[in-house]
Amino acid sequence: MTIVLTINSERHQIDADPSTPLLYVLRDNLKLNAAKFGCGLGQCGACTVLVDREPVFSCLTPISVLDGRRVRTLEGLGIADKPSPLQAAFIKEQAAQCGYCIPGMIMRAQALLEKNASPTQAEIRDHMQTNLCRCGTQMRILRAIDRAAKDMKTADAGTTTGAAR
């Protein structure tokens, strides 16, 4: 059956089973490859994207529940030439090693910063708890989020290509 999805402000008609996980549609149908398949069980966070204002595990989000809701992926935040403040902070802190978890980390952190412009270290840790990094760059990731929060005070919430229209 056909389901209409709004992803990074673009509407897409998807022909798939309603129980298909959003992650598969993003990667296979739309070639939006930022969100990663890690565990497929909502235990690692590599597939995190935003639905409305909330971070969700796209591997456990059937497309049937997304009617009329707004999906945002890393591709909607910024591009290599013009990264969002959060992406820029991840680059400045060199927060990626293998990079597999990073799109999920950034999207989860984005949700936090949109709600709380000045999170404490404890709030950042608490919020990021569901996302795992196996390389060991957690400390850099935490620093990048902290840095982004400070950078964003002088800019806007950090959405570029049509993400927050």
Place this chain on the structure above:
Amino acid sequence: MLRRILIVVLAIVVLAGGGFLAWAWHDELPAEPRRDASAYDPAVVAKGASLAAIGSCAVCHLAKNSPSFAGGYPVETPFGVIYGSNITPDRDTGIGTWSPAAFRRAMHDGVDREGHHLYPAFPYDHFTGATDTDLDAVYAYLMTREPVRHDVPAPQLTFPLNIRLAAAAWKLLFLRHGEFVPDKSQSPEWQRGAYLAETFGHCSACHSPRNALGAEKRDEKYAGGIAEGWIGPALNAASPAPAPWTAESAFNYLRRGFDRAHGHVAGPMQEVVEHLRQANEGDVRAMATYIASLNGVAAPDAAAKAEQAVKNATSRQWPIPGRETTGSGGSSTTGLDGAAIFAGACATCHHDGGRLPISRPVALGLSSAVNGADPRNLLQIVLGGIHPAPNERGAIMPAFSGTLTDPQIVALADYVREHFSGKPKWNDTGTALEAIRRGKNS
């Protein structure tokens, strides 16, 4: 004549009031001189530590991001918020000046060292049954903790409950003093478990309904209660668990937070299990023996019935491969087909033969959250998931509060109820969800 009657009534009121005040009056007990930790026998301190773990003292007497027992945890009651007090041996803000006698009086009578009545959010209606020796052990344990200077906010209660004498009136109505006496016809292990569960463990505080004044209903003990927005499931014959509790399964649950016929611990009970892990193992076994006896099912029958329940629940498991997207109301074009939501959001873990390296969910048909008459616990788990304590290992279920809209959560919960429990439909799932979203805890 009328005047005479009025005078008599007035006299009775004055006498009764005076009598009540005299009864309610408690002297301040003398301050205890400071003592070194070495003054306490380490064996007694260890015993006290285990009893404090069984009592889950740290749940309410723990401040967020501060050491154990410094207080500050907001206990939300239907009457207002009460903050767990500082029970570290700090002499100014804790209980450092309390003598063993003052500590016993607080635990037995709900009166602090200065003579103030304490509110029954502090479950002295249970602790009143504890022996002096045990209380002295808990005292020794608390007095050997690090003193922490930490002022705790005053209770925020509505008038007239903000007057501490209200607590005295409550005690007059509901507090039964005296050491707990178990049924002597039972095994020594059962008796030990009964004593611990009824006194320090205060299990029935969450697993029994309460009356309008917040006291446990004696005639409905263990018929199920409410705690922090969760149902404390019935442990008596009305238990919603399809597998009757056995001493073994109750021990697994209380000690490890998991049993194959009941699943993983969730909600406020998670913290209880975190504490029971640190208690004396034999004591936890004894409590399990007592708790398992509450449903009235004889032990051999309970084990056989539990096996049957596991079989029944397994036969209702979600099959893999192939998705069942029929069998539930609603239409998938509106995203309200509970079966389709289950297939995409839940079945990856909750399917027949599902094996996770970290946590293996049991068949949903075994869950008391799915089988209970009230949908609240299932909704709470769907919304918030299950997470181990910070820095601890344990089962993880992700939270779905942001993934699904409220109507979708209702459709999913109703589907899970219908498909896995075989019990009558819930009629009030939407109302229950709304209440949780509003943060209404009772």
